Amino acid sequence: MREGITVEASAADRARLEAVVADRNSPQKHVWRARIILATAEGVGTAAIMRRTGKSKPCVWRWQERFMAERVDGLLRDKTRPSRIAPLGAEVAERVVARTLADSPAEATHWTAAMMAKVADISVSSVQRIWRAHGLRPHRIQQFKLSNDPQFVERLRDVVGLYVDPPAHAIVLSVDECPQGTRSGKSQIQALDRTQPGLPMKKGRAGTMTHDCKRHGTTTLFAALNVLDGTLIGRNMQRHRHQEFIRFLNAVEAAVPADKQVHAILDNYAAHKHPKVRRWIDRHPHWTFHFVPTSCSWLNAVEGFFAKLSKRRLRRGIFHSIVDLQAAINRFVREHNAKPKPFTWTANPDGIIAAVRRGHQMLDLNQ
Secondary structure, eight states: OOTTOOOOOOHHHHHHHHHHHHOTTSOHHHHHHHHHHHHHHTTOOHHHHHHHHOOOHHHHHHHHHHHHHHHHHHHTOOOOOOOSSOOOOHHHHHHHHHHHHSOOSTTOSSOOHHHHHHHHTSOHHHHHHHHHHTTOOTTOOOOOOOOOOTTHHHHHHHHHHHHHSOOTTEEEEEEEEEOOOTTSOOSSEEEEEESSOOOOOBTTBOOOOOSOEEEEEEEEEEEEEETTTOOEEEEEESOOSHHHHHHHHHHHHHHSOTTSEEEEEEOOOGGGGOHHHHHHHHHOTTEEEEEOOTTOGGGSTHHHHHHHHIIIIITTOOOSSHHHHHHHHHHHHHHHHHSOOOOOOOSOHHHHHHHHHHHHHHHHHHO
């Protein structure tokens, strides 16, 4: 052993070192460091320790000195080493952030990491680190639409009030049509069939379907969600007009108790405000329509059911005919009604109103 080197391991140190060696999950660098100290404490010479551990003489001496100075904790911690590449200064990060928030160069709608790296004269990974540190994701975009309804606050509080504190001895229905087709912006639900059979999902591979499809027609689902108990009344119809809407209202009227007041929440679709629909309301005075603000279909509770229907049943569904599509929708509605859940509103309307006002202020500044 080298002169001046005396390794004295206490019982507690030996126990910790032996535990590190015995633990199969210990990093190997911790294991051979512990073996160096255990062998040194037993009086084994440097040459023998080198043969046991396969390490060089400077390495053995280094960890002997580290143990003498910092004990076992020193063996389990590596000293930090400066990077061979100098870190980027704060001014570089500020410049990248400022450029990212500005308009993109040339004929591009947004910055990419490669474009920014070329302009800022840094690496792509450095750009990505700066963006990640500042919460910037220029490759992503979120859609929005602010309501310009002059009665926005009144209508919002009216609808939220029905959700939070519905009138006693009354039925609150969220009524709408589901026109959004599978992966399309069509005005109705499409019966889509694939041109080739898809491959099933297996380990290491997702399920597959062809990118193109065969169209077998369209249908529209009229739905009324009972906010109080979560049950849903649904009817499939070929078209999306006021005539079909009145037929659906008659079906709902036949399904609800005759002695109950009915409060229906609807969006501002033209068919809901047709003169013949208004005359229907006059003939049924126990019905009251409550319209959500314009561009606020998200306020209608039945939209949550439509989203679930599209995601779970329509988007990846394969339908060989309109009848096949309508039968699948009807089965989904029956499955929903077998285990309904009451709708619960949790958002604070004051927070929504404040957010919309901030949005309008930002739009005014950007104009």
